[in-house]
Amino acid sequence: MNGSLIPNLFNSPEAVAVPIDFNFSTKSFLGLCILLIFIKVSFYYLKEIHMWLTLTINRINSTMNNKKNILISASDSKISKLLSNSLKSHHLKFIDKKELEYDDPNKLNKLFKDIDVYVHINYQGLNFSDDYEMIDYHTRKTYDLLFAAGKENISRVLSISTLELFSEIESNLTVTENWEMKFPADNIELLCANLSEKVCKEFARDQVFEVINLRLGSFDEKSDSRLSEKKLSQCLDKFLYLDFTTEQIKLSKNPFNSARKKGPNWINYHIQDSFEGQRYLTGKIDKFIEDYK
Numbered sequence: 145m146n147g148s149l150i151p152n153l154f155n156s157p158e159a160v161a162v163p164i165d166f167n168f169s170t171k172s173f174l175g176l177c178i179l180l181i182f183i184k185v186s187f188y189y190l191k192e193i194h195m196w197l198t199l200t201i202n203r204i205n206s207t208m209n210n211k212k213n214i215l216i217s218a219s220d221s222k223i224s225k226l227l228s229n230s231l232k233s234h235h236l237k238f239i240d241k242k243e244l245e246y247d248d249p250n251k252l253n254k255l256f257k258d259i260d261v262y263v264h265i266n267y268q269g270l271n272f273s274d275d276y277e278m279i280d281y282h283t284r285k286t287y288d289l290l291f292a293a294g295k296e297n298i299s300r301v302l303s304i305s306t307l308e309l310f311s312e313i314e315s316n317l318t319v320t321e322n323w324e325m326k327f328p329a330d331n332i333e334l335l336c337a338n339l340s341e342k343v344c345k346e347f348a349r350d351q352v353f354e355v356i357n358l359r360l361g362s363f364d365e366k367s368d369s370r371l372s373e374k375k376l377s378q379c380l381d382k383f384l385y386l387d388f389t390t391e392q393i394k395l396s397k398n399p400f401n402s403a404r405k406k407g408p409n410w411i412n413y414h415i416q417d418s419f420e421g422q423r424y425l426t427g428k429i430d431k432f433i434e435d436y437k
Contacts, residue, residue, distance in 0.1 A: 211235055212260040212384055217289070218269040223304065226363065227263060230377040234384075239289075241270065244281065249288040256296035261384060264289065266340035267306040268333060275332050282336035286343045294352040302383060303344040303357040305337050307369050307414060307424055319424055321359075321412040348410035355409065356383050361416030361424065369423040371416045379415055379429065382436050 212234045218224045219238035228236060239255060246252060256262065264286065272278040293301060309327075310319045327335045341357060348355040358379070361371035388411060413429045416422060 210385075213237070213258055214261045214263060214384075215239065215255060215259045216263045217265050221265070221269050221271075222363070223265055223268055223360075226373055226376065227265075227304070227380070229373060230380050231263075231384075244285055246288075249291065252288055252292035253295055255289075256293050256298055259293075259296065259298060261300050261302060262289075262293050262298050263302045263304060264340070264344065265304045266344070267304065267308070267337040269304070278332060278336055279339070282340040283343060286340050290343065290347045290352070294347065298353050300384075301344065301347070301353055301355045302380070303341060303355050305341050305357055305359045306334075307359045307361050307416060309334055309337060309359065310424070315423065319414075321414055321428060345410055351409055353409075354388065355411070357410065357412045358383075359412070359414050361414075367423075368421060369416045375415065375417055378433055379413070382433065386436055 214231055214234050215237045216224055216227060216231075217239050219228075219240075224238070237255075237259070243252075243255065266282065266286075270281060272281060290301065309325055310323065313319055313323075325338065327338050344355045344357065347353065360376070361367070361369040363373075364370060413432070414424050414426065415429050416424055416426055418426050418430055
C-alpha cells in the first residue's frame with residue numbers, strides 16, 4: 145500500500161495506513177536548485193555592492209574632509225580667476241571691494257570666520273581710481289586684513305606676488321628667492337607689490353601665522369618667465385597641505401623660526417615654467433614639487 149503509517153487518534157491506537165502524496169517532480173527539484181543558486185549569487189553581489197558603496201562613501205568623506213575653506217582677497221582680476229580655477233576643488237570665498245570700505249578694522253574679523261587659508265594678492269589683484277587708494281590698500285588695509293586673520297587664528301597665508309619685481313635686473317644675473325628690491329614711486333604696481341610683501345613678512349616675523357610668499361611668472365605664453373596654470377595648480381595644492389615643520393625642513397637654514405611652531409614662518413618661492421631659455425631660476429620650486437609628489 146502506498147502511504148505512511150500514522151496513529152488513528154479517533155478510533156484506535158493501532159496504526160493505520162493513510163496515503164500521503166510525494167509528487168515531487170524533477171522540474172520542481174531543478175527549480176529549487178536554481179532558486180538556491182540565485183539566492184547565493186544575489187547575496188554575493190549584494191555583498192560586493194555593499195563593499196563598493198562603503199568604499200565610495202569613505203572616499204567622499206575623505207575628500208570632503210580634505211577640502212579647505214579659502215578666502216581670496218579679490219574676485220574680478222585675471223590673477224584671482226586663475227587662482228580660483230586652480231583651487232576650484234575647495235570651498236572658496238572672496239572679499240568684496242565694498243567690504244574694504246570700513247570705519248572700524250574689527251569689522252574685518254567676520255571675513256575670516258571658519259577660514260583655513262587666506263590668499264592675499266599683492267600684484268594686480270584690485271584696481272583703484274588713484275595712486276593714493278592703491279598704496280593705502282597695499283599697506284594700511286593689507287595690515288588690517290592680516291591683523292583680522294591673526295585674530296581669527298588663521299594658520300597659513302598665501303602671499304601672491306610677482307617676478308616682475310626683478311624685470312629690470314640684467315638677464316645674466318642669477319636672481320634667487322633671497323633677493324630684495326627697492327622700487328621708484330613712478331612704478332606704482334611694483335611699488336605696491338613690494339610694500340604688500342613687506343607687510344606680510346612682518347606678520348611672519350611676529351609669528352602671527354605662516355606666510356608662503358609666491359612670486360609668480362607671467363601668464364603670457366610668449367614670455368621667458370611664463371607660468372602655466374597647470375604648474376600653478378600643482379604648487380598651490382601642495383602649499384595648502386604640506387607641513388613645513390617636518391624634520392627635514394626644520395633643519396633647513398631659515399631666518400624666521402616661529403615660537404608658535406617649529407619651522408620657518410616666511411617661505412619664499414619663485415614660480416615659472418621650466419624650459420630652455422627661462423628667465424628665472426626654478427630649482428627650488430622644482431625640487432619642492434619633486435620631493436612632495
